[in-house]
Amino acid sequence: GGSETAKALRALVKEAGSKAEPLFKGGERLPQAEPGTRDNPVQAKLLSCDRLNACESTKDTRHVAIDLTGTGLRYRVGDALGLWPTNCDELVRRVLGAASLEPSTAALLAGKCLRTVTPELVELAIESVRSRPKQNGAVVLDGELAARLKAFGDSDAFYEWDVLEFFEAFAPLGLTADQVVSSLNDQRPRLYSIASSQSRFPTQVHLTVGRVESKVRDRHRKGVASTMLADRLEAGSPLRVFVQPSHGFTIPSDSHVPMIMVGPGTGIAPFIAFLQQREVDQADGRNWLFFGDQRSTLDFLYREQLEAWHRNRLLTHLDLAFSRDSETKVYVQHRMKERGAELFEWLELGAYFFVCGDASKMAVDVDTALQEVIAEHGKRTLAESKAYLKAMATAKRYVRDVY
Numbered sequence: 001g002g003s004e005t006a007k008a009l010r011a012l013v014k015e016a017g018s019k020a021e022p023l024f025k026g027g028e029r030l031p032q033a034e035p036g037t038r039d040n041p042v043q044a045k046l047l048s049c050d051r052l053n054a055c056e057s058t059k060d061t062r063h064v065a066i067d068l069t070g071t072g073l074r075y076r077v078g079d080a081l082g083l084w085p086t087n088c089d090e091l092v093r094r095v096l097g098a099a100s101l102e103p104s105t106a107a108l109l110a111g112k113c114l115r116t117v118t119p120e121l122v123e124l125a126i127e128s129v130r131s132r133p134k135q136n137g138a139v140v141l142d143g144e145l146a147a148r149l150k151a152f153g154d155s156d157a158f159y160e161w162d163v164l165e166f167f168e169a170f171a172p173l174g175l176t177a178d179q180v181v182s183s184l185n186d187q188r189p190r191l192y193s194i195a196s197s198q199s200r201f202p203t204q205v206h207l208t209v210g211r212v213e214s215k216v217r218d219r220h221r222k223g224v225a226s227t228m229l230a231d232r233l234e235a236g237s238p239l240r241v242f243v244q245p246s247h248g249f250t251i252p253s254d255s256h257v258p259m260i261m262v263g264p265g266t267g268i269a270p271f272i273a274f275l276q277q278r279e280v281d282q283a284d285g286r287n288w289l290f291f292g293d294q295r296s297t298l299d300f301l302y303r304e305q306l307e308a309w310h311r312n313r314l315l316t317h318l319d320l321a322f323s324r325d326s327e328t329k330v331y332v333q334h335r336m337k338e339r340g341a342e343l344f345e346w347l348e349l350g351a352y353f354f355v356c357g358d359a360s361k362m363a364v365d366v367d368t369a370l371q372e373v374i375a376e377h378g379k380r381t382l383a384e385s386k387a388y389l390k391a392m393a394t395a396k397r398y399v400r401d402v403y
Contacts, residue, residue, distance in 0.1 A: 035072060036073045036074075036241075037242050038242050038244070040242070041084060041241055041242040042071040042072070042240070042242065043238050043241075044071055044238070044239050044240075045066065045067040045236055045237065045238060045239065046064070046065075046066060046229070046234070046236065047065040047066060047204065048063075048064070048235060049062045049064050049209075049229050049230055049233070050062060050063050052301045053298055053301070058294070059210065059294065059298075060210070060211040060230065061211070061266060061301060062207075062229060063195070063206065064192075064208075065204055065205075065206050066205050066241065068203050068204060069203045073205070073243060074243070075198055075243045076245070076246070076250055077250055077270065077273040077274055077276070077277045078246040078273070078274075078401075079243050079244060079246050080191040080193055080194060080243075080244040080246065081205055081241055082191050082241060082242040082243070083191075083225055083240070083241050084111075084189045084240040085187060085189075085190060086110045086187070086224075086228060087109060087112070087114055087187070087224060088222060088227065088232065089232075091114060092110060092114070094164055095109060095114060095163055095167060098167035098171055099167045099173070100171065101177050105177040108177065108181045111186060111187045112181060112184040112185065112186060113185040113187050113188065114163040114184070115162050116162070116163075116185055117158060117161055117162065117163055117166045118183055120182075120183040121183040122152065122153040122158070123153075124183050125149050125170060125175060126146050126149045126153075128174045129142050129145050129146045129173060130146050132174055145170065148170070149170060152166075152169075152170075165217075187224070192207040192208075192209060192269070193207075193208070193266075193269040193356060194206065194207065194273055195208045195268075195269035195272045196272070196276060197273050197276035197277040199276070199280040200276045200277075200279075200280055205241075206272075206273075207269065208266045208269035208272070208301070209225075209226050209229055209266070210226060210266045211223065211227060211229075211231075212226045212227070246401070248396045248399055249270070249354070249399050249400075249401045251274050251277055251278065251352075255281055255284065255285055256283075256284060256285050257285045257351065258286040258288070258316075258346050258350070259278075259285060259286075259288070259351065259354065260351050260352070260353045261274065261288065261289045261290065261354045261356075262289075262332055262336070262353075262357075262366050263289070263290070263354075263356045263357055264290075264291060264292035264293060264321070264331070264357055264358075264362060265301075265358070267357025267358070268301055268302060269356065270356050270401060271289060271354070271356065272302060272305070275289075275314060275315065278314065286316040286346075286351075287314060287316055288317040288319070288346065289315055289317070289318050290320075290332040290336060291318070291319075291320055291321075291332070292320060292322060292323065293322060294322060294323055295322055295324045295325055296325055300320075300322075319335040319339060321334060332362070333365045333366050333368070333369035336366065336370065337373060340372075340377050344374060344377035344378055347374070347392070352397045352398075353392065353397060353398045353399070354399050354401075355367075355399075355401070356402065357402060357403075359403055363400060363402040370389065371385045371386060371389060374388050374389065
């Protein structure tokens with residue numbers, strides 16, 4: 001039913017779009033969105049993109065610094081930065097070749113989503129195949145191709161293939177550049193948790209970005225934004241960015257309140273910002289960080305800074321879980337349970353509990369471990385520990401930024 005639901009939603013969006021307010025009304029141009037928002041991004045510059053993992057690591061995590069000078073962009077710790085990516089030149093060239101389009105179309109495809117085949121593209125392809133002149137028995141061949149396209153649009157492959165795979169499988173389709181470009185979705189911005197405090201870096205914003213590349217059906221697929229930053233842009237290159245405000249995911253307004261932060265991998269990003277802000281504010285609230293990754297010698301992100309904060313007591317506790325350092329895999333939720341008695345004591349004293357990172361596995365395991373800690377050390381039933389967490393969430397003391 002997913003395909004039919006998606007089609008119905010597209011029809012509704014198309015209908016709503018035809019009734020949308022015009023850009024001009026009553027002879028006057030409507031107000032433009034505020035600069036630095038999704039609808040009106042500002043142009044910043046890339047300063048650096050430094051690798052945080054050791055060269056021998058299987059991971060490639062980058063600390064990205066962006067220059068905001070002259071943009072007027074303001075952000076708070078806990079906010080995210082939206083970044084509009086452009087496509088890899090190599091991928092664009094391959095799509096142009098597979099679709100038999102002129103190289104001049106490359107600029108038009110740079111801002112289009114090449115990850116998703118749209119129903120509009122499939123429908124245009126079917127229409128093109130059915131309407132082209134039939135010569136030398138092409139009626140049968142074109143009929144078979146149209147049937148294959150129709151079957152593809154109704155299959156699971158429609159949601160799995162990208163635009164390059166589509167054209168390599170079905171070309172030649174005889175589509176024009178205008179048809180291809182107009183049928184594709186626009187590129188969407190990528191959101192990254194901000195890893196800096198503007199109080200510390202007034203004209204910069206920092207990110208923690210994991211470079212994404214995987215092999216799918218014998219072809220390497222690259223994350224469009226992460227590899228743009230890591231591989232394709234040089235220092236000084238322009239970037240279109242905006243701030244996505246958080247809703248409650250920020251440090252407590254009371255600087256005396258303790259914070260517990262759980263952020264393995266790139267989930268460490270907002271907590272670097274949190275700790276920078278608390279250091280600038282000279283806050284006396286205690287801070288506890290649970291961090292984890294694969295190997296301590298290769299993947300201890302921000303090691304020098306975190307250890308320095310631990311030595312000077314900005315970080316009261318720094319608990320680490322490196323899953324590949326021992327035969328038995330140890331994750332942040334295991335460290336939480338090991339320190340359960342003191343963790344519950346902090347919660348009873350009003351500590352805020354923050355989680356950032358993977359939603360599908362890590363955040364679920366952390367939530368389960370937290371319930372078990374509350375049940376064991378608070379002498380509560382599981383139902384009561386769930387109610388305890390629900391009350392914390394209602395009070396905005398249990399806050400998650402997961403993806």
